[in-house]
Amino acid sequence: MAETEERSPEGVKYYRLSEIEAQNSFKSTWIIIHHKVYDVTKFLDEHPGGEEVLREQAGGDATESFEDVGHSTDAREMASSMVIGELHPDDRHKIAKPVETLVTTSKEESRYTHKHARFGSLDKSSLTGIIVSFAAGGQTW
Numbered sequence: 001m002a003e004t005e006e007r008s009p010e011g012v013k014y015y016r017l018s019e020i021e022a023q024n025s026f027k028s029t030w031i032i033i034h035h036k037v038y039d040v041t042k043f044l045d046e047h048p049g050g051e052e053v054l055r056e057q058a059g060g061d062a063t064e065s066f067e068d069v070g071h072s073t074d075a076r077e078m079a080s081s082m083v084i085g086e087l088h089p090d091d092r093h094k095i096a097k098p099v100e101t102l103v104t105t106s107k108e109e110s111r112y113t114h115k116h117a118r119f120g121s122l123d124k125s126s127l128t129g130i131i132v133s134f135a136a137g138g139q140t141w
């Protein structure tokens with residue numbers, strides 16, 4: 001319990017990851033962006049990107065998705081009014097790689113591997129083709 005009352009030297013309230021994770025319902029929606037905790041509950045309806053994307057990130061780290069969108073300065077200012085505290089420094093390592101990101105990464109990797117494999121086989125046969133036609137072309141001309 002004492003943990004929930006912890007604050008940074010500047011007086012910013014620290015939240016443990018477990019507390020934030022619990023705020024993922026319609027009643028209360030919190031997200032983490034750059035280790036800051038945002039209460040976006042009242043903003044869900046107003047978000048130009050829709051409430052669904054925010055709810056998907058509820059209770060977790062939304063930093064990557066927030067930055068991927070390339071939010072405007074206005075959006076960032078708007079966000080700063082929703083900060084309620086920061087993720088406890090001891091819990092920051094826990095959000096380094098959320099499960100969802102790992103899934104995306106492995107999907108992407110397999111897609112890349114696939115591409116490479118296809119290009120790899122294409123390369124070999126077409127390269128031989130090119131060399132042969134060059135050689136043939138050279139002889140004919």
Ligand code: HEM
Pocket residue numbers: 031038040047048049050053054057062065066069070071072073074075076078079082
């Ligand atoms: C407190 C947090 C957030 C605030 C204040 C916010 C605010 C805004 C604003 C003002 C826009 C309009 C475009 C702009 O000005 O950049 C926008 C668009 C959008 N936001 Fe957010 N946003 C937040 C978090 C997020 C998160 C976490 C996601 C992704 C999970 C997200 C996804 C989007 C998308 C997809 C759009 C639409 C972009 C488009 O159609 O061009 N936002 N947001």
